[in-house]
Amino acid sequence: MGSTSFFVTYMLPGALAFIMFGLGLSLTIADFTRVLRFPKSVLLGLICQILLLPLLGLGICHLFGLSSEFSIGIMILAASPGGVTANLFSHLARGDVALNLTLTAINSVLAAVTLPLIVNFSLIYFSEGEQSIGLQFKKTIEVFFIVLVPVLFGMLGKKYFPKFAGKMDKPVRIFSFLFLLLIIAGALLNEKHRILYSLSQVGIPVLLFNILSLAIGYILPLLAKVKYKEAIAISMEVGIHNGTLAVYVALSLLNSYNFALPAAVYSIFMFITAAIFSLILIKRNKEVVYAD
Template sequence: MDSPLATVGLPAALAIIMFGLGLSLTVADFARVARHPRVVTIALACQLLILPAVAFGLVLLFDLPPLLAVGMMVLAASPGGTTANLFSHLYRGDVALNITLTAVNSVIAVVTLPIVTNFALGYFDPDTGTSMGMQFTKVLQVFAIVLVPVVIGMLVRARRVDFARRMDRPVRIASAGVLVLVIVGTIAAESENVGSYLADVGAITTLFCLASLTVGYWIPKLLGADKRQSIACSMEIGIHNSTLAIAIAISVLGSVDIAIPGAVYGVVMFPAAAIFGWLISRGRGSGAASTLPIPHEAERAAEKH
């Protein structure tokens, strides 16, 4: 779980992908998000309040051993992963909303992640006497991977509009290819341990992933979010930063067992999110093609001049 793919390859690939996402974004996208803070608040409430409660309930239902239970709570409290932006991009979600949520939640996690983790340690494994504080460098890593490449991509779009438009489809195809490589590479790197890990927490992590994706889609949608915003929220809430959860378990808490739920989730969330994204985006067809460009029409007309 501490393979070069997870520690170097995946962040580097995501940074390249985020540059591609930046090519499809403009300042107007973020201005629209700022005009709709209600959706951001709903999504953050789902992430920060509902998901830890769901994870706690599943841990009690499955009666996990203490360290695995703590690992599930660390995972639940981890912010959305940068890969959520990619999935949202693939399924026509509101990527600007994803980036906003990732940035805001990463800052909030400085407080909430230690709170949830310390609660879990005290409840499930009180004899350890361990506590933690969130490493600020991890927050900086998220910002570096998400924001810097996106800003560069947006600058390129602002100066080379035609190039950015031509690259849209190739970037989507390349992004899908990267996802396949990540799934295959992650499984291959952990081939010796995947069986035992899945036996320990495969069922609970899969259920938690599906619950996260479902909560992230339907609660915002039922509370008035549009289709693109709901897809973005689903991916942001369903795709956790499992690498961060693993790093905290091993580097801060000094436990490989606590890292196991994050490692398994990092494997199951990719195919689960891909299938869920396909299901919730089905039937959009020509409607998506005709409506998605509308917010950009005035802006594009201005860009031509």
């Protein structure tokens, strides 16, 4: 991993900060206050994201008897908020993108607190008697700043430089996608034996986690009788994670390549499953009459 120290120390945090800044460029104060318009949907989305996904991750780790390192990696992934790409897939599948923006805004703020809590719990729970100091306070503050500060600057840019924010929206989405591909390609090239091993060990668990995340985010809201477009939005928000943030926590904060492998594997799967799910929803959309 010595050859990747520059990537871990500078490129990864910088890229994540840029992605979060780009996310902020798409947000306004209305995205936070819109919770009054979607109270049930926002609550369901937060329950899925903050409570059910970590429980799902915990269950999958035990079901497949994963190693402590891979288990911690899955829990880091489960604790990561929805990614920028969730809004794009929601738009393609005719989901309620306004709800996506609201969930993304709230989850990004809450993640600054919930992510360190869940990561600390996982490090202690899966240490199996090994010495574990958890995510140190300094690192917790780093998560807070790397997540929130760029978002706040992005929101200020959106407010005071709306034309700039509009021009940056598409490039940031493309950059986010390409950077995830870069992470995956880097893992395949530099650690191909390890990534192949991790695919054999966590490929099925991670794929199952991905599919169940999408399903829970879709089915639970429908059972709660929220609007169909809102159920699509929640599903994409819950099923598409900020893989770059998960990799950042694993590599930059916890200095563990193995912790990052589940997020790298997940990033391979999530675009494929989200695309397939979107196609299914687009076909179903033709049979559904939306009631706004």
